[in-house]
Amino acid sequence: MALDETDFTVRLARDEDDIVAAQRLRYEVFVEELGGSGAMVDHERRLERDRFDPFFDHLILTDAKRDGAVVGVYRLLRDDQARAAGQFYSEDEYDLTPLRASGRRLLELGRSCLHPDYRGGTAMMHLWGALADYVRAHGIEVLFGTASFHGTDVAKLAEPLSLLHHRHLAPEPLRVRSRQFQSMDLVPEAEIDRRRAMLEVPALIKGYLRLGGTVGEGAFVDHAFNTTDICLIMDTARLNAKAAGIYTRGRE
Numbered sequence: 001m002a003l004d005e006t007d008f009t010v011r012l013a014r015d016e017d018d019i020v021a022a023q024r025l026r027y028e029v030f031v032e033e034l035g036g037s038g039a040m041v042d043h044e045r046r047l048e049r050d051r052f053d054p055f056f057d058h059l060i061l062t063d064a065k066r067d068g069a070v071v072g073v074y075r076l077l078r079d080d081q082a083r084a085a086g087q088f089y090s091e092d093e094y095d096l097t098p099l100r101a102s103g104r105r106l107l108e109l110g111r112s113c114l115h116p117d118y119r120g121g122t123a124m125m126h127l128w129g130a131l132a133d134y135v136r137a138h139g140i141e142v143l144f145g146t147a148s149f150h151g152t153d154v155a156k157l158a159e160p161l162s163l164l165h166h167r168h169l170a171p172e173p174l175r176v177r178s179r180q181f182q183s184m185d186l187v188p189e190a191e192i193d194r195r196r197a198m199l200e201v202p203a204l205i206k207g208y209l210r211l212g213g214t215v216g217e218g219a220f221v222d223h224a225f226n227t228t229d230i231c232l233i234m235d236t237a238r239l240n241a242k243a244a245g246i247y248t249r250g251r252e
Contacts, residue, residue: 005066009124010072010130013058021070022058029086029113034150036225048111052077052201055085061127063118071115072123073130078138079110090146093220094176094231097158099142102173107135109145109232112204135236142174143234146220147205148227154182154219157228159197161219170189170214170233178218184230188217192225208232 012020016052026048040049053075061072075089082088087110088096099106109131114123146185154167165184169175198206205213216231 003237007063008126009062009064010126011060011062012062018060018070019053019058019178021049022060022073023049023053023211025070025073025115026111026113028115030111030225033116033225034229035087038224050089050150051083052089055081056089057081057134059130060129061114061123063120067236069173071111071118071126073111073112074109074127076108076131076134079106079219082106082108084200087163088230090144092179093222093229094178094216096144096176098172098174098176099144099233102142104141106138107138113123120201124204141236143236144176145232146229147202147232148222148225148229149202149206150227152221152227152228153224154186154221154224157200158186159192160200161228161230163192163194163197164188164215166192168209168215169204170215170216171235174214174233174235176216176231176233178220178231180220181252182221182228183215184215184219205230205232207235209226 022191024046027041027046030048031041031043036048038048038050039053040122041047042049046224056075056077059074059076060070062068063071077085089110090096090108107169112127132250145242149160151157161184167188211234213234216233222229
């Protein structure tokens with residue numbers, strides 16, 4: 001599915017070579033750039049991988065100007081795939097009982113990253129456009145997944161975490177909770193410098209919030225990945241008109 005006549009193509013990985021290319025980009029971002037690690041990370045081959053990779057669909061963004069190099073990736077896990085895997089990936093960090101009990105079609109998003117040269121441009125919009133197609137094709141009703149702040153010093157993240165807690169907490173029926181609970185209610189709402197706090201929120205998280213995304217209760221401090229994680233939840237039925245226009249632009 002070509003999204004740009006000359007440059008970008010977004011498609012699902014078709015074979016092991018595609019998946020390896022995605023894992024190599026993930027290594028560059030999550031391991032080399034952000035200092036993460038994991039039991040199955042292959043430092044010799046420079047691949048960031050885990051036991052869930054065989055169960056996920058891997059959405060990859062390629063650039064023809066770089067000989068078709070993979071410059072963006074997303075991992076997608078439907079509820080039927082999670083049953084085959086035995087769980088959702090984020091279930092180690094969050095109690096997903098509210099989502100499972102909803103009876104709605106679920107899709108877990110993860111390992112989203114872009115090559116540094118493609119950040120701040122249209123690359124993520126291309127990935128989101130293809131994601132919108134995937135959501136419609138599979139009748140997905142709720143999207144969710146962990147997203148990360150860099151670092152594990154919660155005190156330094158007190159304002160942005162508190163802003164998310166006070167302004168963007170998921171509705172009760174979809175409100176998952178961190179298993180190793182780290183409160184996000186760290187600063188009273190009246191004392192938050194909202195502009196400063198929002199500047200500290202990673203761009204990917206801000207993008208989900210603009211699309212109507214909400215957050216679960218509590219953060220999860222992931223020392224292995226050197227991140228502080230939150231769980232984002234997006235009910236596709238609750239997208240506001242403006243966000244829905246962004247999400248599906250050019251897809252009709």
